[in-house]
Structures are given as C-alpha cells and as structure tokens.
Amino acid sequence: MHAPDPHRHTALPHRRVGGLTFPAISLGLWQNFGHATAFDDQRRLVLHAVDRGIFHLDLANNYGPPPGAAEESVGRLLTGDLRAHRDELLVTTKAGYRGWPGPYGEFGSRKSLRASLDASLRRLGVDHVDVYYSHRFDPSTPLTETLGALADAVRSGKARAVGISSYSAARTAQALQVAAQIGLTLSVHQPSYSLLNRWIEQPGPDGRSLLEVCDDAQLAVVAFSPLAQGILSRRYLDGVPADSRAARGGPLRPEWLTPQALAHVRALDELARQSGRTLPRLALSWVLRDPRVTSVLVGARTVDQLDENLAALDDPPLTAAELAAVEAHAVDAGINLWGSRSSDL
Numbered sequence: 001m002h003a004p005d006p007h008r009h010t011a012l013p014h015r016r017v018g019g020l021t022f023p024a025i026s027l028g029l030w031q032n033f034g035h036a037t038a039f040d041d042q043r044r045l046v047l048h049a050v051d052r053g054i055f056h057l058d059l060a061n062n063y064g065p066p067p068g069a070a071e072e073s074v075g076r077l078l079t080g081d082l083r084a085h086r087d088e089l090l091v092t093t094k095a096g097y098r099g100w101p102g103p104y105g106e107f108g109s110r111k112s113l114r115a116s117l118d119a120s121l122r123r124l125g126v127d128h129v130d131v132y133y134s135h136r137f138d139p140s141t142p143l144t145e146t147l148g149a150l151a152d153a154v155r156s157g158k159a160r161a162v163g164i165s166s167y168s169a170a171r172t173a174q175a176l177q178v179a180a181q182i183g184l185t186l187s188v189h190q191p192s193y194s195l196l197n198r199w200i201e202q203p204g205p206d207g208r209s210l211l212e213v214c215d216d217a218q219l220a221v222v223a224f225s226p227l228a229q230g231i232l233s234r235r236y237l238d239g240v241p242a243d244s245r246a247a248r249g250g251p252l253r254p255e256w257l258t259p260q261a262l263a264h265v266r267a268l269d270e271l272a273r274q275s276g277r278t279l280p281r282l283a284l285s286w287v288l289r290d291p292r293v294t295s296v297l298v299g300a301r302t303v304d305q306l307d308e309n310l311a312a313l314d315d316p317p318l319t320a321a322e323l324a325a326v327e328a329h330a331v332d333a334g335i336n337l338w339g340s341r342s343s344d345l
C-alpha cells in the first residue's frame with residue numbers, strides 16, 4: 001500500500017469554477033495506460049502524480065489501448081494503493097467514441113451512455129465517477145436524449161457532475177439551453193487547446209468563442225493535448241524517435257510534422273530558451289495564462305516528463321513582451337484531430 005505525500009494538497013495551485021475545484025495541471029490517461037505499458041510503470045506514474053498534488057485523473061471508455069484498459073488500470077489502483085483516497089480524487093470518464101462494435105458502441109444515445117457508464121464503473125471498481133462526459137456531439141441523436149442520459153447519470157448517483165467535450169461554441173450554447181430546460185447543470189467542457197490549436201478562441205456564429213460561452217455559463221474548461229501530443233517539445237526536432245507517440249502509429253499523425261509546423265516549434269523553443277524555460281513549460285504556461293482555462297490535462301508518459309510539466313507552475317507568468325513574441329508562432333498547425341472526429345467543429 002502506497003502512503004501518499006502528506007503535503008500533496010498544498011503542492012499545486014487550484015482553480016475553481018461553478019461547483020468544482022481542479023488542480024491547475026491534471027493527468028490524462030488516454031495513450032500511455034494500455035496493455036503495451038507495464039502496470040508497474042503505470043502505477044509509478046499515477047502514484048507520483050497523486051504525490052505531487054494532481055488529484056484529477058481523466059479517463060474515457062476507449063482509453064488504453066485497447067478500449068477499457070486504462071480504466072482497468074486505474075481500477076486496480078482505486079481498489080489497491082489508492083483505496084483510502086478515493087474521495088480525494090476527481091475521477092472522470094466519457095463515452096462517445098467507439099467502445100464496442102455496432103451503433104450503440106459510440107456516440108450519444110441514451111442506451112450507449114448508460115451502458116458505457118455502467119461498464120466504466122465496473123472497470124474502475126467504484127460506484128460513481130466525479131464527471132461523466134459526452135465525449136463528442138452526436139448528429140443523429142437529439143441533444144435532449146444525450147443530455148437526458150447525463151441527467152440520469154447524476155440522478156442515479158453514478159456521476160457527481162457532467163460535461164461535454166469537443167462541442168463547438170454554438171453547440172455548447174445550444175446544449176446549455178437544452179440542459180436548462182431539463183433541469184441539468186452542465187459543469188465542464190473539455191476542448192483541445194495549445195499553441196498550435198487555438199479553435200476555442202475563435203468566434204462562433206453568435207460572435208462568442210467557446211471560451212466566452214463557457215465563461216458566461218461558469219462552465220469549467222479543462223484543456224487537453226496542451227503539448228499537441230508531444231509536438232510542443234524538442235522530441236521531433238531531429239526526426240521521429242522510436243519510442244515516441246508519432247512512431248507508435250497512434251493518433252499523432254507523422255504527416256502533421258511538416259517543415260512549416262516544425263519551423264514554428266523551433267522558433268517557440270528558442271523563445272522558451274530566451275525566457276529561461278523549456279518548450280513544454282512555455283506551452284503549459286501559455287495555456288494557463290488565460291484564467292478561463294480551469295485545468296490543463298497533460299498526457300505524460302514518464303515521471304520525468306510529468307515533473308518537467310509540473311515545473312511550469314513554478315515559472316513566473318509570461319510577460320506581455322514574451323506573449324507578443326510567442327504570438328507570431330502560436331498558429332494553427334492543422335493538428336486538430338477532434339475537429340472532424342467530433343463531427344461538430
């Protein structure tokens with residue numbers, strides 16, 4: 001049994017929006033918690049994160065690979081090392097991408113969302129999650145049904161709060177209206193956001209960006225892929241390392257590593273060096289510069305990567321001059337995988 005660091009809850013800054021408090025940096029378990037990674041390595045990383053003050057672990061029914069594997073790993077920890085600490089943790093999960101074959105294995109029907117949550121709880125070995133998300137908008141299911149299923153999850157006690165992920169600014173505004181009609185409180189939005197992927201700043205049809213819609217509704221914003229899956233580091237400056245996500249044939253497509261994108265990464269790396277930071281630290285401080293971002297979800301694969309990312313919280317805020325210099329290279333690099341997959345962006 002692991003004895004967590006007694007100072008963990010004062011180690012990191014917290015941000016609170018609506019009724020939920022998050023650590024400024026949270027840990028996501030999308031890619032590095034599947035069968036290809038030894039459980040001991042996964043355990044070391046998660047327990048280290050908890051020791052360092054990260055009390056938010058972000059999952060989905062499809063994380064692993066294969067789907068479900070990451071929840072099983074966290075389940076082993078929640079029923080083992082972390083058994084006495086369940087109530088300290090925000091454990092979140094989602095449904096919407098393919099969890100099992102057939103039309104009910106993905107998207108946002110009531111049947112799919114209910115079955116998926118029950119399966120997630122079984123794998124996690126707990127009776128509730130802290131946030132249950134609709135992982136993507138479903139164009140063929142009415143929002144009243146998708147959000148109604150989230151309301152059922154809260155009413156049944158299987159979710160403490162609910163949210164949406166990768167819904168556009170307009171769709172989020174619509175979802176907030178439908179939620180109000182059915183008496184549901186939406187608490188969190190989880191969008192992608194990084195120096196190379198800035199869609200949440202762009203105005204939607206009513207002139208408001210997703211950040212503004214969330215701010216107006218006091219919806220927490222938990223930003224994912226802040227390092228653009230690792231592109232915002234020095235990892236790809238001299239080719240594709242064999243142990244990298246791009247080499248593993250997963251969701252980081254090597255064709256995104258264009259000379260143009262890498263030129264921006266090199267320039268950002270140089271700006272990071274000039275301000276006494278590393279590129280990942282610059283990228284994380286940049287996402288967190290906006291107080292409307294409640295937490296940033298990092299997907300570290302190693303303890304060293306996680307420690308480097310957490311060091312961003314010890315850096316001074318970026319100055320106006322540093323932000324202005326970064327701006328020229330903080331450009332959309334065509335890496336928003338979730339745009340087309342979420343069917344809504």
Ligand code: NAP
Nearest residue numbers: 028029030058224225226227228229230233244245299305
């Ligand atoms: P990320 O932090 O942008 O990328 C993580 C990857 O970057 C790592 O696997 C590692 O790549 C590399 N990395 C991390 N720290 C590094 C460092 N200090 N130096 C060098 N390389 C570093 O985040 P992400 O994994 O794409 O996403 C984070 C979390 O967001 C996910 O786990 C998940 O919880 C959530 N998410 C949600 C959605 C959604 O649709 N809602 C979608 C995607 C992600 P290597 O493995 O190559 O070393």
